[in-house]
Amino acid sequence: MEYKYGKNDNYEDFSAGRVLYSIKGMTNFPVRLAQEIYGRCLQHSRKKNNICLYDCCCGGGYLLTVLGFLNQDTIVKIIGSDINIEMLKIAEKNLSLLSKEGMKRRMHEIGQMIASYQKQSHVEAMNSAITIKELIRTNIDFKVFQSDALKTINIDIKPDIIISDVPYGNIVNWKGNEESVIGKLLDTLYEICSSDTVIGLCMNKKQRARNENFVLLERQQVGKRKFEIFRKSK
Numbered sequence: 001m002e003y004k005y006g007k008n009d010n011y012e013d014f015s016a017g018r019v020l021y022s023i024k025g026m027t028n029f030p031v032r033l034a035q036e037i038y039g040r041c042l043q044h045s046r047k048k049n050n051i052c053l054y055d056c057c058c059g060g061g062y063l064l065t066v067l068g069f070l071n072q073d074t075i076v077k078i079i080g081s082d083i084n085i086e087m088l089k090i091a092e093k094n095l096s097l098l099s100k101e102g103m104k105r106r107m108h109e110i111g112q113m114i115a116s117y118q119k120q121s122h123v124e125a126m127n128s129a130i131t132i133k134e135l136i137r138t139n140i141d142f143k144v145f146q147s148d149a150l151k152t153i154n155i156d157i158k159p160d161i162i163i164s165d166v167p168y169g170n171i172v173n174w175k176g177n178e179e180s181v182i183g184k185l186l187d188t189l190y191e192i193c194s195s196d197t198v199i200g201l202c203m204n205k206k207q208r209a210r211n212e213n214f215v216l217l218e219r220q221q222v223g224k225r226k227f228e229i230f231r232k233s234k
């Protein structure tokens with residue numbers, strides 16, 4: 001796949017655990033790929049700004065937070081949900097970094113770590129925090145809540161773009177029946193989408209996302225992953 005939107009930049013300021021929070025069991029999503037999926041979803045979207053972005057398997061909110069920092073001109077609201085309450089606590093902390101106040105708090109924490117441990121890694125984290133804080137030009141509203149994405153999702157807003165890195169493999173399995181699980185996920189998402197909502201799902205190559213209520217707008221393969229972009233067919 002040729003990258004159209006994800007710049008070939010050095011994204012190490014966003015390394016999990018450096019400025020953004022991370023816990024054991026959290027997966028790392030490649031920043032360039034996240035940016036590419038968002039860019040392509042936005043290209044398919046009729047709405048080009050004031051975007052409400054939702055991730056129904058948000059984990060620790062890494063993907064959402066990075067997209068928030070990198071798309072300050074287009075995203076105004078971020079919503080994340082996950083089945084795992086511990087992950088949601090981290091998602092909340094990560095998404096709180098999307099404000100000057102949140103970054104000030106994080107820099108204070110990093111400053112205390114530098115004072116206590118005199119570690120080079122903490123000095124590097126502070127430098128990354130200074131760089132990331134400079135990206136903030138707007139206040140992105142955010143909300144996280146617990147939900148099983150294979151059942152009912154209770155949100156009171158139709159998201160403009162949904163991006164999810166769905167569970168796969170040994171690290172993060174679906175808490176649900178494996179059989180045609182992504183088709184089932186699309187059934188749930190159907191209820192919360194408008195006819196304009198664009199959905200980008202990232203999965204491993206073996207997974208299949210088919211659902212007669214959605215049209216496939218695009219499919220791309222990237223290493224071990226693929227992503228597929230959908231919109232409601234009716």
Ligand SMILES: C[S@@+](CC[C@H](N)C(=O)[O-])C[C@H]1O[C@@H](n2cnc3c(N)ncnc32)[C@H](O)[C@@H]1O
Pocket residue numbers: 026027029055056057058059060061062063064081082083084087147148149150164165166167168172173174175176
């Ligand atoms: C690949 S991870 C997503 C990582 C996330 N994008 C991030 O940036 O941290 C998949 C997530 O799906 C969640 N999950 C598994 N089964 C679920 C279900 N039935 N409903 C909602 N979330 C689920 C897991 O708890 C895990 O956090």
